[in-house]
Amino acid sequence: TTATPLPISKPSHRNKPDLAPFSDDNTHTIMTIMTRQQQQQQQRQTRRRPASPSWLVLVCAAVLAAAACDRCDAFQFMSKWKLPEKNPHSQAVQERFGDKKLVVITGTSSGLGRKAAQALLRSGEYHVIGAVRDLDKMQAVAEIDGFPNMKHFTPMHCELNSFESVRNFCQQVNDFRLTKPIDRLICNAGVYQPSLEYAKWSKDNHEQTMQINFLSHFLMTSILLEGMLDSTDARVTMVGSVTGNDNTVGGGGVYPIADLHELDGFKAGFSNPIAMADGYGFVGAKAYKDSKLCLMMMSNLLHYKYHKQTGIAFSSLYPGCIAESPLFREKRSWFRQYFPIFMKFITGGFVGEHEAGQRLFQVAHDPRCSKSGVYWSWNGGPREGRGAEALEKGGQISGGGGAGGGWDSIFENDQSGKVLNLDTAVTLFECSNKITGATWPDPKQVTSPCPTLKVIGAVTKGMVKREELKRMRELGRPGMEPGAAAIQNSVTVGEAVPVQAAASTTSSSTSSSSSSSSAHTLHEANKLHAPSSEAAYTDLPTVAKTAMPPKLSRRKRIALAADSVVSFTLSNTIGRVARFAGKRVLGEVPEEAKTGSFQDPSPQTPATQTAPVAATSTEETASLVEDENAMELLEDAISKQLKEDTTTTATTTAAAADTEDERLFEMLYTDTTTSTANVEKLNGSKTPSA
Numbered sequence: 001t002t003a004t005p006l007p008i009s010k011p012s013h014r015n016k017p018d019l020a021p022f023s024d025d026n027t028h029t030i031m032t033i034m035t036r037q038q039q040q041q042q043q044r045q046t047r048r049r050p051a052s053p054s055w056l057v058l059v060c061a062a063v064l065a066a067a068a069c070d071r072c073d074a075f076q077f078m079s080k081w082k083l084p085e086k087n088p089h090s091q092a093v094q095e096r097f098g099d100k101k102l103v104v105i106t107g108t109s110s111g112l113g114r115k116a117a118q119a120l121l122r123s124g125e126y127h128v129i130g131a132v133r134d135l136d137k138m139q140a141v142a143e144i145d146g147f148p149n150m151k152h153f154t155p156m157h158c159e160l161n162s163f164e165s166v167r168n169f170c171q172q173v174n175d176f177r178l179t180k181p182i183d184r185l186i187c188n189a190g191v192y193q194p195s196l197e198y199a200k201w202s203k204d205n206h207e208q209t210m211q212i213n214f215l216s217h218f219l220m221t222s223i224l225l226e227g228m229l230d231s232t233d234a235r236v237t238m239v240g241s242v243t244g245n246d247n248t249v250g251g252g253g254v255y256p257i258a259d260l261h262e263l264d265g266f267k268a269g270f271s272n273p274i275a276m277a278d279g280y281g282f283v284g285a286k287a288y289k290d291s292k293l294c295l296m297m298m299s300n301l302l303h304y305k306y307h308k309q310t311g312i313a314f315s316s317l318y319p320g321c322i323a324e325s326p327l328f329r330e331k332r333s334w335f336r337q338y339f340p341i342f343m344k345f346i347t348g349g350f351v352g353e354h355e356a357g358q359r360l361f362q363v364a365h366d367p368r369c370s371k372s373g374v375y376w377s378w379n380g381g382p383r384e385g386r387g388a389e390a391l392e393k394g395g396q397i398s399g400g401g402g403a404g405g406g407w408d409s410i411f412e413n414d415q416s417g418k419v420l421n422l423d424t425a426v427t428l429f430e431c432s433n434k435i436t437g438a439t440w441p442d443p444k445q446v447t448s449p450c451p452t453l454k455v456i457g458a459v460t461k462g463m464v465k466r467e468e469l470k471r472m473r474e475l476g477r478p479g480m481e482p483g484a485a486a487i488q489n490s491v492t493v494g495e496a497v498p499v500q501a502a503a504s505t506t507s508s509s510t511s512s513s514s515s516s517s518s519a520h521t522l523h524e525a526n527k528l529h530a531p532s533s534e535a536a537y538t539d540l541p542t543v544a545k546t547a548m549p550p551k552l553s554r555r556k557r558i559a560l561a562a563d564s565v566v567s568f569t570l571s572n573t574i575g576r577v578a579r580f581a582g583k584r585v586l587g588e589v590p591e592e593a594k595t596g597s598f599q600d601p602s603p604q605t606p607a608t609q610t611a612p613v614a615a616t617s618t619e620e621t622a623s624l625v626e627d628e629n630a631m632e633l634l635e636d637a638i639s640k641q642l643k644e645d646t647t648t649t650a651t652t653t654a655a656a657a658d659t660e661d662e663r664l665f666e667m668l669y670t671d672t673t674t675s676t677a678n679v680e681k682l683n684g685s686k687t688p689s690a
Helices: 027-048 054-067 076-080 090-097 111-123 135-145 163-177 208-228 284-310 333-347 353-365 387-392 422-436 451-475 499-511 522-529 534-539 554-571 574-586 591-595 611-615 618-624 628-651 659-683
Strands: 101-106 126-132 153-157 184-187 235-239 313-317 374-378 410-412
Touching: 101 111, 101 208, 111 126, 111 135, 111 353, 126 135, 126 163, 135 153, 153 163, 163 208, 184 208, 184 353, 208 235, 208 284, 208 422, 235 284, 235 353, 284 313, 284 422, 313 353, 451 554, 554 574
Parallel strands: 101 126, 101 184, 126 153, 184 235, 235 313, 313 374
Antiparallel strands: 374 410
16 A cells, blocks of 8 residues: 555744654754754854953053053053043134143244244144243244144233233133143243343232243143143143253353252242342343253152152253353354354353254154153264364254254253252242242042952041041150150159159149049049140140140041941941950950060050159049959059168168158148048948058
């Protein structure tokens, strides 16, 4: 018989094939179909499987590359990372600045600043804010020189002869930049008045040269520095001078020499009639050299103070002698004519305005000049205006005064001992703050970008403050507060202590018995008996002086009160569980950890000191003694001490006997026995008195 085919229903799944009747002939076909189904299922699972995290691979590769870097600042790029936040001015900042860096430079209407601003704009990478006295003149100069990309040049009025004008300029800069960080601050403007026979005074009643060249730039830097903290490559550049560096011929071989001495003029306020930083008579050329010395010293100090915590690079430079600069506009006509020739062909220190502007631009732009704490100079062959004679010499002019050289001839010049004097720089910084009223931003603490550290730091910050307040309040300042050591060190055998002082001590302690009876420690008793003012404290005798508690502000006292409530609640709830678990899990604290293994846990008190007896008043003793055994031990100790003193007194001559000490001990002994009797009556005890 032949097999009749059975009717097969059509499969509901669209991927399931229509199987023919099972027979030996189609077995191979069925196996092929099943294999194909398995392959399709594996493909579907593969599509569902998440793709490999390629971003994680890239991050790991970047971290490994940074770790393999030889420089110690391999992870410095992470220091500026921030959580994403909404910036309401982002669109306005983008429209105004684009991707350009923001530069603030003073003195852009003439000389070095004029050519430097032109070079910065020509690069196409900067938006330049020029601080000038005359905006109309600045507009004319920009048109004459053909400043490129005028859209990104913003002149602003700033009179360096007035601190108020400097503050207004800084406020205008901050309003203009919105949230855009300042990337460069170039302190360039300056005046040179060597022929003046008398000092000229600024609007703030300070000598003009020092205020324009240094003090106003000092104030400007202090205000604008906060706006540079968010920049990834911030630089502050001070235009110095070879005349302020006395380790060169130009600075140490030509009188007058830059020297601040002890800064007596600055310490005295530097106001009219004080015209010089050292307090002596006015010399115009020295005022200029001193101002340049101050700029270079301040560059070094700010490097020490802020560079490591902010990343801002502080440097100074000497671009060369710009002999044709308006800096010499107040010199005689013959000097302005022949001085450039002398610098070109005799000393070789001449440099044109254009080349000097290129050098200032290089310090602001070149990645090599991002190094902080450096005094930049240039060496090498001539580039312009040096003449055939200089060319025949090959232009190899050595030393910091050599003005030749191009982009690659820049080097880190040596600074004189005066410039590197950190002690004088600190004094200069403090005095300049008082003169200008400058306030500086607090440098941000450098922390790891690790989110765990940030969370733990935020949690423990409040706890650390509370514990510090408790330590300050409870432990005080031993040895620092007035009379803190009087209790332990002032009363010794052989030291005359007036009987009136002891009597006043006893009377004062007796009158305050009600308050001291609630004191359970000597520290609390001292706080109760401490005088209310410093004047009252100084009038007290030696025996009566007690350690005054440190004075805390109202805010700290409120914080302490709140902390006491919270601490009491936590200590009696969670604290109990924690202490119980700690004892069971960690065990008891070793005795050596409490007493210290490198010192005697119970040092012997010298026999000559009687401070423990004199320091404790009658009512304080009664409050400290809580049982009869302790009272008996105290009485025995006092009796032994009195017997020893009596024996010692008998063996010495009558002239050497200290009757005042005997009377003091007798009085203390009488008061102690009296207080003992009072305690016995209160406690209902019938212990016989000594």
